[in-house]
Amino acid sequence: MRQPAHRPAPAATVNAGGARLDIANLSAYYGARKAVQDVNLVVEPKQVTAMIGPSGCGKSTVLRCVNGMHQTIPGARAEGAIDLDGVNVLSDQVDPVRLRRRIGMVFQRPNPFPTMSIYDNVAAGLRLGHRGRRTPDLDAIVERALRQANLWHEVRDRLKAPGAGLSGGQQQRLCIARALAVQPEVLLMDEPCSALDPISTLAIEDLIFTLREQYTIVIVTHNMQQAARVSDVTAFLTVPAVGEPGRLVEVGPTSRLFSSPTQKATEDYITGKVG
Numbered sequence: 061m062r063q064p065a066h067r068p069a070p071a072a073t074v075n076a077g078g079a080r081l082d083i084a085n086l087s088a089y090y091g092a093r094k095a096v097q098d099v100n101l102v103v104e105p106k107q108v109t110a111m112i113g114p115s116g117c118g119k120s121t122v123l124r125c126v127n128g129m130h131q132t133i134p135g136a137r138a139e140g141a142i143d144l145d146g147v148n149v150l151s152d153q154v155d156p157v158r159l160r161r162r163i164g165m166v167f168q169r170p171n172p173f174p175t176m177s178i179y180d181n182v183a184a185g186l187r188l189g190h191r192g193r194r195t196p197d198l199d200a201i202v203e204r205a206l207r208q209a210n211l212w213h214e215v216r217d218r219l220k221a222p223g224a225g226l227s228g229g230q231q232q233r234l235c236i237a238r239a240l241a242v243q244p245e246v247l248l249m250d251e252p253c254s255a256l257d258p259i260s261t262l263a264i265e266d267l268i269f270t271l272r273e274q275y276t277i278v279i280v281t282h283n284m285q286q287a288a289r290v291s292d293v294t295a296f297l298t299v300p301a302v303g304e305p306g307r308l309v310e311v312g313p314t315s316r317l318f319s320s321p322t323q324k325a326t327e328d329y330i331t332g333k334v335g
């Protein structure tokens with residue numbers, strides 16, 4: 061393994077700015093069971109869009125469909141369309157590996173590769189994409205991703221140490237660096253702070269705030285204060301009745317949705333009457 065050169069990463073390689081996602085009439089199934097129905101949602105670049113709603117309403121399912129991960133679950137399928145700058149990501153023609161390079165995902169529990177060093181964790185996706193060929197400027201890309209994830213200064217002197225030896229909050233920022241290293245256009249975050257302490261949560265929220273300049277970000281969160289703090293737009297999903305699929309009830313600018321929701325179901329949820 062080579063050590064990264066201690067020099068700033070070249071600015072020209074930094075992703076210039078996110079992509080638009082247009083989710084149209086999305087329904088998703090696990091076997092015969094419909095989990096979400098007719099979700100319509102436009103996600104704009106350079107914005108943070110939060111998805112909130114009670115447990116089981118389908119927030120994670122929508123995220124999975126966006127980056128094709130539902131295909132890894134036996135019996136799961138999606139109907140409708142998810143347009144990523146002109147390409148329907150649900151089409152059979154789309155290569156799932158390429159799709160996941162364009163759409164990165166960060167999960168609820170930090171999941172660094174346990175036997176890999178900090179450096180190799182960040183480089184993992186790049187090596188995968190180059191099928192054994194040497195990635196140009198790997199050191200610089202690793203450094204840039206760690207800087208973007210606000211982790212560089214904490215790990216620059218121990219890049220060979222195992223990623224699993226970092227704190228929970230650092231591990232989550234390492235996973236964000238790993239996702240950013242392949243320069244995705246969209247970053248999906250599924251409850252990225254739910255396993256973290258308040259200080260680490262604050263660090264991730266600050267990071268989300270700065271990353272929105274360069275990426276299209278969708279965050280699923282149970283924490284309404286967090287949605288209010290970090291997002292520009294909020295989408296509220298719910299399950300209308302037991303056994304029914306989840307539905308998107310309302311979407312709008314975050315400040316408006318929290319101050320004057322148009323739907324009673326949204327108001328009941330954000331005021332804590334249900335959910």
Ligand SMILES: Nc1ncnc2c1ncn2[C@@H]1O[C@H](COP(=O)(O)OP(=O)(O)OP(=O)(O)O)[C@@H](O)[C@H]1O
Nearest residue numbers: 090095113114115116117118119120121122133306
């Ligand atoms: N792998 C799976 N197999 C079968 N059903 C699933 C699977 N994953 C989710 N579901 C079902 O799909 C529905 C939506 O689940 P999903 O995890 O998307 O909801 P969620 O809003 O993200 O929930 P939470 O907030 O609890 O994480 C639920 O009824 C759930 O039980």
